[in-house]
Amino acid sequence: MAVRKLKSGKWAADVTVGVKWDGSRDRRVETYPTKGQARKAETRLLMEKERLRGRVTARITLAEFVDEVYWPQKAGLRANTRQGYERDLRRRILPALGNMELEQINKLNIQRMISGCPTRKTATNARETLSSVLGCAVEMGMIPVNPASFRYTYPGDGAADPERGGVWLTTFAEHMRLLGLLRETQPGSCVERICVIGLCEGLRKGEVLALRWEDVDLARRELTVRGTYTQGIGGAHETDPKNRNARRTIPLRAYAAERMAAWGPGEGPIVSGTGGGLLSPVTAGERMRRFTAGSYPDGEPLPRVTMASLRHSFATACVNEGMEVSKLSRIMGHADVKTTMRYYVRQKLGDLKAAVDAMDGARDKTDKSL
Known part of the structure; x- marks a missing residue:
């Protein structure tokens, strides 16, 4: 039994599912235009074989x-x-x-x-x-x-930890405070590069690590996501983007373009590891944890951001600045805007208070003009 390519260019699923009434093999061969279709057919035939065995x-x-x-x-x-x-x-x-x-x-x-x-x-x-x-x-x-x-009740419903999975920075002012510290204390380091790309472009953590200099056009201020580098069985693996929407070209924000120009341009990965190769996801996470264990010059502890929460921080700050969700969803590589709003946007109480204060201020101006 196998899936094999034929001389015609088509693919065949070839499975012996059992024995016929006359004792000969019951061999099924089905041909398809693609390897994927042939593999599905092979699975179906194998299931038929198992059913015939009564297993x-x-x-x-x-x-x-x-x-x-x-x-x-x-x-x-x-x-x-x-x-x-x-x-x-x-x-x-x-x-x-x-x-x-x-x-x-x-x-x-x-x-x-x-x-x-x-x-x-x-x-x-x-x-x-x-x-x-x-x-x-x-x-x-x-x-x-x-x-x-079906629908289920989950542990912690109604009492979720707001910092689980890393702190979300919900305004661009918070972003720039953190990025400014990195620019002063760790210019060009892998942590600065991770934070700039994550907070300014909203890439997935694997996309940040797989990004190469040839994927960035500083003159046009564009960035193209072509792959991802993630931890899996047997170590880290570089693969194609998560889905077809993840393969995308997005605008490069002015601050990100400025910092990238200062770092390079160079060759190979923008966030590089030993010898200029791809930086291990495990190593990247550890370096982020070491950095966020510190504090700002005034003694305030640094927010415990992670490579994952950088992307969420980008999405939330964009919504707070009034970006249309359909555009944000496309930048983030989502197929559905519901995914963007449901999983990537989280407001702090301070954000809600600021929105209410702004609404009250607008109402007061209207009342005075009457």
Whole structure:
């Protein structure tokens, strides 16, 4: 059994699913124009083979399904995505549900698994991973619905830690205060470069690390995202952007262009590691933690920003400055503006007070003019 390319340029899925009534092999060969279509056909034929053996039914346990069906079908997952799925399965899902047959998994026992997670973030990740696994079972016709797609109650609902995942700087004034300190104390360092690109351009942390000098046009003040560098199974991996919307060309803000001109232009990665190569995501995170453990000259502790919260800080500050969300979403590489607003914009109480004060001030001016 295999997927192979034919001389015609098409792709064939070739699977022996069993034995015919006369004792000969029941070999199925299907041809498709693309390799992806042939792989899907191979998976379908392999499932047919397992059904004929009487092994893959709804009575298979979740752990068996993951090993025998799910992982073989998800061979093309990005390394960092697979690492996250494996972590969720090992720590949360399989200990709670692994010995249960697929048809026994319902909303009640999924809620118990979610309630046993220490934080909302870990619970959300576990549910999304489980939804991917059970969605595969639905596609195979093994269960009628995906119970992990239902609504659930998460740990910490209504009491989320506002600084979980790193502090969000919600105004450009906060951004410039931090960037000004870096310009004075660590000019050209990897931390300054990470913060400038993250706060001024809103790139994902993997996109920041994969950005090269040839991706930046200082004269036109444009930046093109062509790849990402993330931690996964076996270490860090450089891959294509997360999705087609992530491959994008965006404007380069004046401050970012000014600092990049001071750093270079050079060759290779803008945020470079030892020997001029790509900087490890682990090393980058550690250097950010060391920097944010310090303080401003007046003694005020530095905000504990992370590579992830820099992107969120960019989005929130842009909204506070009045940028149209559809334009912001395109800059950030999102397919849907709902993603931008739901996950990347978070207002502080001070921001809300400032907005109310501005509204009151506008009303007072109107009253005086009457």
